[in-house]
Amino acid sequence: MLELAVKGDKKYWSWVVALLAVIGGAFLIYLWQLKFGLGITGMSRDVSWGFYIANFTYLVGVAAGGVMVVLPYYLHDYKAYGRITVLGEFLAIGAIVMCLLFIIVDLGQPMRILNVWLYPTPHSVLFWDTIVLNGYLFLNIVVGWNVLEAERNNVHYQAWLKPFIYISIPWAVSIHTVTAYLYCGLPGRGFWLTAILAPRFLASAFAAGPALLILLCLFVRKVSRFDPGREQIQSLAKTVAYAICINVFFFLCEVFVAFYSNIPEHMDHLKYLFAGLHGHGLLVPWMWASLILMVVGIIMTVTPLTRKNETTLACACVAIIVGTWIDKGLGMISGGFVPNPLHQVNEYAPTLPEIGITIGVYAAGALVLTILYKIAVGVKEEVRA
Amino acid sequence: MDSSRRSVLKFFGLTALGLASRPVFNAFATEHGHSAMHFEKGAKALKAKQWAMVIDTRKFESADELEPIIEACNKAHNIPQFENKNHEIKWIWETEYHNAFPQSPNRFLSEEAEQRPYLVLCNHCENPPCCRACPTQATFKRESDGIVIMDFHRCIGCRFCMAACPFGSRSFNFRDPRPFIPELNKDYPTRMKGVVEKCNFCAERLAKGLEPACVEASEGAIVFGDLYDPESEVRKLLRENYTIRRKQSLGTEPCVYYIV
Structure with missing residues (x-):
């Protein structure tokens, strides 16, 4: 099927070349980081994880979100999703590729990365995270590719795929659960030390992932002869509506517990994010923007009028994607590190090179996604022709 | 053929x-590779089941008095001095009471106790969360004497241990530290960029029968010994004085005690 990826018009190729150029530029910055060290980023002794790990966390959610089409189709036999499951699976592949790249660019000694498997350490959550992420990547490649190929050949997919499909469903939940456990099992980090962190991560994942999928479906319909379908998009929109409501609800639960219990260690991080602490409040406007965007997303996806209109739905999806990205990408990681364990406030902001490398990783993910979607859409067009 | x-x-x-x-x-x-980090224990090596430290904060009045202690550590371990605060490496440093003990900053404390400078360092916890977090066992609790120690050659620089430490005791080499070491000590290895480091209770000195550099420089204000030897000087001080530890409620069992 790979041949479908090299048969494109001028627009397709310019897009691919543009992505390659961005990746190339970012790679040069990465070489600089490799030479100098992570000192070219905004990270510090106090905020020792920054933009890379934050985007990693967000994209694990996008990857897990793919399961929101896989589950109804394979478990509930919701036939309509048959048209777009492969789009969900391929989105997951693109997202996981970015996750793995973010982990690599965040390492101080990336050439030693295999130490994680040379010295397997079951008591480290990071060890398990590498297993679930790589496993999920493998499952989606195997399932997505073979099901698409079967569709192209007009046959039912192979029977041996069934167990892989069923395993991939809880596996999707596991990737974001384990990623949340990276944070919520650490003593002395009050902001993360909450049992609701994994469910909250999943809620935001099931909002952001399908929201992105809706935008991709609308885009595919616009640029190709394959229509993912109105019913499919509307069903996804309902998933997004539920998930974003639950996400904001979980957040409010956090706020209640922190402030009603009145325990300083739990309150201080939220205070820092939403009001500023000891005169430091770099993230305050961002956090409020995030909350407003998520509330706007709720209103627009819950109201039938704006949900059924695909233009307003697209706007709602953008609001939700940006809102959850700020929440997880900017607030969640910095918020947990500020104030530091000695209760001092040292703020973090990403530097330009750091943002450049981040954009490069996103471009690499976009390239993988472009190629995979080109293939998927090519097959769909062929089958329907 | x-x-x-x-x-x-x-x-x-x-x-x-x-x-x-x-x-x-x-x-x-x-x-x-490895044995550069592994200091052979000599015949005179000091041994313990679990090393512990008691810091008598009453003996320090101003930050100036802590200076030689911190300096001794910096010199012994080739700690670089950076201008950029983000890149800072600290093994033992001075802080205020409410920073050292953020969970129990008693109000209306005796002015003298509150103004006192406090030394903070790795607590060499009995249940170290950093060792639990490390995905490569590059940081581990040494079974022979309970020191939480690092293998700089195995560390991949993921910084999970830094997130896991509730005491902010770990530093990361954000850039090559070697050009920033004021005075090179050839008895202890320098580090490379991209790895985490922290206080090692002077494992390299203990192997030679010497007490940690900070203890030696403190002129009796810091006492070092075996927590599980009832006859040790550490235990004697714990018996005779009221001591506190940092963030006890987290259950990590820090091995650095403070007489306040």
């Missing part, structure tokens, strides 16, 4: 040679 047999023999010969030489290479590898 002949030439091919010769080449096969050559191949097996070289393979055998390769396999036979492996132990030799291993020996070399250890020489230059």
Whole structure:
């Protein structure tokens, strides 16, 4: 099927070349980081994880979100999703590729990365995270590719795929659960030390992932002869509506517990994010923007009028994607590190090179996604022709 | 035919040679890799079940008095001095009461106790969360004496241990530290960029029968000894004085005690 990826018009190729150029530029910055060290980023002794790990966390959610089409189709036999499951699976592949790249660019000694498997350490959550992420990547490649190929050949997919499909469903939940456990099992980090962190991560994942999928479906319909379908998009929109409501609800639960219990260690991080602490409040406007965007997303996806209109739905999806990205990408990681364990406030902001490398990783993910979607859409067009 | 047999023999010969030489290479590898970090314990080495420290904060009045103690550590361990605060490396440093003990900043404390400078360092916890977090066992609790120690050669620089430490005791080499070491001490290795480091209770000095550098420089204000030896000086001080530890409620069991 790979041949479908090299048969494109001028627009397709310019897009691919543009992505390659961005990746190339970012790679040069990465070489600089490799030479100098992570000192070219905004990270510090106090905020020792920054933009890379934050985007990693967000994209694990996008990857897990793919399961929101896989589950109804394979478990509930919701036939309509048959048209777009492969789009969900391929989105997951693109997202996981970015996750793995973010982990690599965040390492101080990336050439030693295999130490994680040379010295397997079951008591480290990071060890398990590498297993679930790589496993999920493998499952989606195997399932997505073979099901698409079967569709192209007009046959039912192979029977041996069934167990892989069923395993991939809880596996999707596991990737974001384990990623949340990276944070919520650490003593002395009050902001993360909450049992609701994994469910909250999943809620935001099931909002952001399908929201992105809706935008991709609308885009595919616009640029190709394959229509993912109105019913499919509307069903996804309902998933997004539920998930974003639950996400904001979980957040409010956090706020209640922190402030009603009145325990300083739990309150201080939220205070820092939403009001500023000891005169430091770099993230305050961002956090409020995030909350407003998520509330706007709720209103627009819950109201039938704006949900059924695909233009307003697209706007709602953008609001939700940006809102959850700020929440997880900017607030969640910095918020947990500020104030530091000695209760001092040292703020973090990403530097330009750091943002450049981040954009490069996103471009690499976009390239993988472009190629995979080109293939998927090519097959769909062929089958329907 | 002949030439091919010769080449096969050559191949097996070289393979055998390769396999036979492996132990030799291993020996070399250890020489230059691991044992650079592993300090052989001498006959005079100090031993304990779990090393612990008692800091008598009453003996310090101003930050100036802590200066030589911190300096002794910096010198002994080739700690670089950076201008950029983000890149800072600290093994032992001075802080205020409410920063050292953020969970129990008693109000209306005696002014003298509140103004006092406090030394903070790795607590060498009995249940270290950093060792639990490390995905490569590059940081681990040494079974022989309970020191939480680092293998700088194995660390991949993921910084999970820094997130896991509730005391902010760990530092990361955000850039090559070597040009920023004021005075090189050849008895202790320098680090490279991209790895985490922290206080090691002077494992390299204990192996030679010496007390930690900070203890030596403190002129009696810091006492070091075996927590599980009832006769040790540490235990004597714990028996005779009211002591506190940092963030006790987290259950990590810090091994640095403070007489306040």
